[in-house]
Amino acid sequence: MNLSLYVITDRTCQGKRSMEETAEEVIRGGATVLQYREKAPLSTRILCEEVIQLRRITMQHRVLFFVNDRVDLALACGADGVHLGDEDLPVPIARRIAPDLLIGASCDSVESALRAQEEGADYLGVGPVYVTATKPDAGEAVGTGLLAEVKNAVTIPVVAIGGITPENVPEVLQSGVDGVAVIQAVVGSPSPRSQAARFRKLLNTKSLCTSLPRNKEKHL
């Protein structure tokens, strides 16, 4: 499971590009994971059509695909997994109703990280590392210090998220995390593809591939 460059979709900052075009671009640039996150009040039918398109694209490029929040949509499109935050289904419930999905969990402390791991999460998204405009409700920046603490405390992969740019990637990587999650810095860039490539190059300075969780060999 290569979580090194984890790109999250965001309709509000993708400009005139379609969701599919944006996905293609960031994957061609080097994204290893795509997460579909949609906060607009769209119908389940429309969301379903969209995740099916993105699943097709990610499958074609052999890139991991996660759906934010919605286990139903992750199952509907055959995604690799679901990413769960504080306002989504609790990890144990998601694990019970979708035993074959990979589960990512958002954390902002060592305690919440250990709890998510204990509850069965397959990886953690920790942040916001820096202050970020994309997710105003994300809470106070946790800094890179917490990344290292969480990384030392858990055995599952850790992805840093929140305000990560090519400039601060080296500092983030020093914490030992397995990958960085980006939205604005890639999807909101004039050229998502070259920006993803820029991130990927910085990330390749370190081997970031982590081993597969459990028996989930179907996942990349």
Added chain:
Amino acid sequence: MNLSLYVITDRTCQGKRSMEETAEEVIRGGATVLQYREKAPLSTRILCEEVIQLRRITMQHRVLFFVNDRVDLALACGADGVHLGDEDLPVPIARRIAPDLLIGASCDSVESALRAQEEGADYLGVGPVYVTATKPDAGEAVGTGLLAEVKNAVTIPVVAIGGITPENVPEVLQSGVDGVAVIQAVVGSPSPRSQAARFRKLLNTKSLCTSLPRNKEKHL
């Protein structure tokens, strides 16, 4: 599967009563099915907590419980099934990802009813029979004529929905449907319990219990 009095929740018309209190009242009045339908943009976590409460209440009273739209929530709380409209997951996808859930589908024509049956729906909600204020996007009233046509065309149970009141129940029942779905007329009444009882009495003039679909003996 007794679908005779199918009550749908609606936070906007339940007044000062809580969701749980309203559910208890309508069930004590005689509802045979409760459907949770929530159109407000609440988080999945909050919706999940609510369906778990309603599942507890419906289980206690041995009443069928359906969740509108969200297969994830239906699975999370162990509901009997999910009800799907045009803007929700397509029936075949829901059937694939949740083989053990009962599936209801909204229809407004004989064609859509036959298609839903063919796709694996366990019952149909047909309407709006009359014009209704609760669901302004529900389309034009189909009238009771269509209820009889659908009932003759399909083998699965048919529930009439849309603008049904104690006054028009006798006309609706003449079409041969297996039950009536109500929102405003019960949940929006000053006394949901006595109003549910009033409906139930009118419905009891006819035996409306239909046989269990497929091998779903776990369902009531």
